[in-house]
Amino acid sequence: MYLLIPQEDNFHFLSMRSLGGLDRAIKKMKTQSESSLLSGLRSLRGERILDVDGMLTTQPVLEHVGISTWLGRLVLTDHALYFEALKVMTYDKAKVYDLADDLKQVIRPELTGPWGSRLFDKAVMYKSISLSEPVIIEFPELTGHSRRDYWLAIMREILYAHRFIRKYQITGVEKEETLSKAVLGILRLQAIQELVSSLPVRCETLLMFNLADQLPGGDLILETLAEVTTSRSLDELAVPLQE
Numbered sequence: 001m002y003l004l005i006p007q008e009d010n011f012h013f014l015s016m017r018s019l020g021g022l023d024r025a026i027k028k029m030k031t032q033s034e035s036s037l038l039s040g041l042r043s044l045r046g047e048r049i050l051d052v053d054g055m056l057t058t059q060p061v062l063e064h065v066g067i068s069t070w071l072g073r074l075v076l077t078d079h080a081l082y083f084e085a086l087k088v089m090t091y092d093k094a095k096v097y098d099l100a101d102d103l104k105q106v107i108r109p110e111l112t113g114p115w116g117s118r119l120f121d122k123a124v125m126y127k128s129i130s131l132s133e134p135v136i137i138e139f140p141e142l143t144g145h146s147r148r149d150y151w152l153a154i155m156r157e158i159l160y161a162h163r164f165i166r167k168y169q170i171t172g173v174e175k176e177e178t179l180s181k182a183v184l185g186i187l188r189l190q191a192i193q194e195l196v197s198s199l200p201v202r203c204e205t206l207l208m209f210n211l212a213d214q215l216p217g218g219d220l221i222l223e224t225l226a227e228v229t230t231s232r233s234l235d236e237l238a239v240p241l242q243e
Helices: 007-034 146-169 173-193 208-214 218-242
Strands: 049-053 061-065 068-077 080-085 095-098 106-112 120-127 137-139
Touching: 007 049, 007 173, 007 208, 049 146, 049 173, 061 080, 068 146, 068 218, 106 137, 106 146, 120 146, 146 173, 146 218, 173 208, 173 218
Parallel strands: none
Antiparallel strands: 049 068, 061 068, 061 137, 068 080, 080 095, 106 120, 120 137
């Protein structure tokens, strides 16, 4: 005998679980952002910590530069990516890979393997004009590449959001609101992953700037978004003048 749940009740249950997951993701971001983690580097721009990986021995993060490899901790904020190599009892000084400034950054999936072979599709490549050679960030796991796909998507979301801000010269409150939309999208993705942890999630389809980058006519979508954002700013400026 099966217990049948009315469709509207089932939807309400899933909605409440999703909202609960989003609330936990927001609280986690707030706690991490208020912690001492990389506080000296983050304080100048008031950067919020969106996610941290490499803290668990079962989920290591590896950084490859040339023939050198380091095990360490990876931190994403709303402005940059940080990697701290693991030492005996602590972490080395963080390497900063900027996502906010125009450094001609490229972030894409990458293959890795022993002795420079290209066997495992579990890594992300980051390169910019500020680096002499590309950096490969690897997310080892036994099956699949879901961790890599998630990190690839959220890194790109922050990069694309800042590109949008620069391209359309968005400043002030509107700039902060635009960046907050990207942040909220990432937190919403985290909540959805918690809700359907046993199912694969196409992360890039749930993030606004990722999706606009992939869709045909995505540039027109972003152009419309920029027009709405800037026109609202002009309307707000006009109110005091009319008074």
